[in-house]
Amino acid sequence: MSHAVIADVPAPKEGCSERPVIRERGQREVFCGLTGIIWLHRKIQDAFFLIVGSRTCAHLMQSAAGVMIFAEPRFATAIIDERDLAGMADVNDELDRNVARLLERRPDINLLFLVGSCPSEVIKLDLSKAAERLSKNYAPDVRILNYSGSGIETTFTQGEDGCLASMVPELPTLPEGSDQSLMIVGCLADVVEDQFTRIFERMGLPTPVYLPMRDSNEMPPVGPDTRYLLAQPYLMDTARALEDRGAKRIPAPFPLGVEGTTGWLKAAANQWGIDQQTFDEVTASGRARAERALECYREQLAGKRIFFFPDSQLEVPLARFLSREMGMELIEVGTPYLHQQHLADELSMLPEDVQLSEGQDVEKQLDRCHAATPDLTVCGLGLANPLEAEGLATKWSIELLFTPTQGFDQAGDLAELFARPLVRRAKLKV
Ligand code: SF4
DSSP: OOOOBOOBOOOOOSOSOSSOEEEEESBOOBOOGGGGHHHHHHHSTTEEEEEEEOHHHHHHHHHHHGGGOOSSOSEEEEEOOHHHHTTOSOHHHHHHHHHHHHHHHOTTOOEEEEEEOHHHHHTTOOHHHHHHHHHHHHTTTOEEEEEEOOSSSOOTTHHHHHHHHHHGGGSOBOOTTOOOEEEEESOOOHHHHHHHHHHHHHHTOOOOEEESOSSGGGOOOBSTTEEEEESSTTOHHHHHHHHHTTOEEOOOOOSBHHHHHHHHHHHHHHHTTOOHHHHHHHHHHHHHHHHHHHHHHHHHHTTOEEEEOSSSSOHHHHHHHHHHTTOOEEEEEEESOOOTTTTHHHHHHSOTTOEEEEEEOHHHHHHHHHHHOOSEEEEOHHHHHHHHHTTOOEEETTHHHHSOOBSGGGHHHHHHHHHHHHHHHHHHHO
């Protein structure tokens, strides 16, 4: 299942944080953005993801999503073969034929994403033009958008960012002078969305709209009266696109753990002027349940030393949760990009002396990891197996995207994800 991509990353920007940050530009080991299709196709239930890529891309998706294939999968790969790569065939004609075949066979598709890959970028196939051309043929029945899932310059969660950003120009306009609306941005499990909706409604906030939506016919409206809360920390392009439409971000930590979830909900409550008493009344039972759930794992995690390799961009909020709520000791918190604005609340809650790193030079980082001998290492699949073979306990960061972890009722599951490898290792030792 492992598919590591090694590429040069652009030089990270200076001045991202006032804390000392190791900034590296070298070989990196991450999954590509195609991986996001695995959770996106489950979320937008009438969408289809057509990867325009190579057999390698098809194999990646098959092995990564193999366990989830069902009768009518909602993603596929249009293979660019060697002839296409040599520029000998008209790839656009071939793509049009593939799309026609697909839409004829699958009338249930309302939203089609053409997903770019390394090969489509290498041959400079312009998928935005293809999406525009095909949209004219199939509108209004099928909307056709495009984004890149290529691994050349991106990390695996940026596939979701690209997908959501591609939808923003298509969102209907919230009429001027409307009441302020609340938009939650970033993939969340349906069960988590429903919990959050109930909490917001009980506090007296407007019923939130979600991006991505479950049904492509219900695209959430956006405009200058939209206030949005990021549910995921890796949505830079989506945030920029929303701001271009006039929406304003509500600064907040991310809803991981009791503290993060409370801070995230409170930021929205403050925006609508909800008083502290109402906030406490609505959130008290959820907080108490989460506290009890965390208690079960504190003994296994407290005092354990953890090292984060940069992968999912969830590293900073996770480190904040694990150090402050579970008592873990942070050795190094690596993240592909350190977005100062979106992570401001999170960074302010990290211990003063934590070592942050941005970007990667994998050999150097492995040296630091070996020297530190952490109790637990969070990393991508490409690094996990060799590290396990060397005797280090690891956690695959991609699992954090497949498992509902946000909100009060998932806080225990989040802690359990980190406790599990330690418990397994302890049992093996016995
Ligand atoms: Fe590999 Fe690139 Fe295809 Fe991803 S998009 S599977 S990195 S070739």
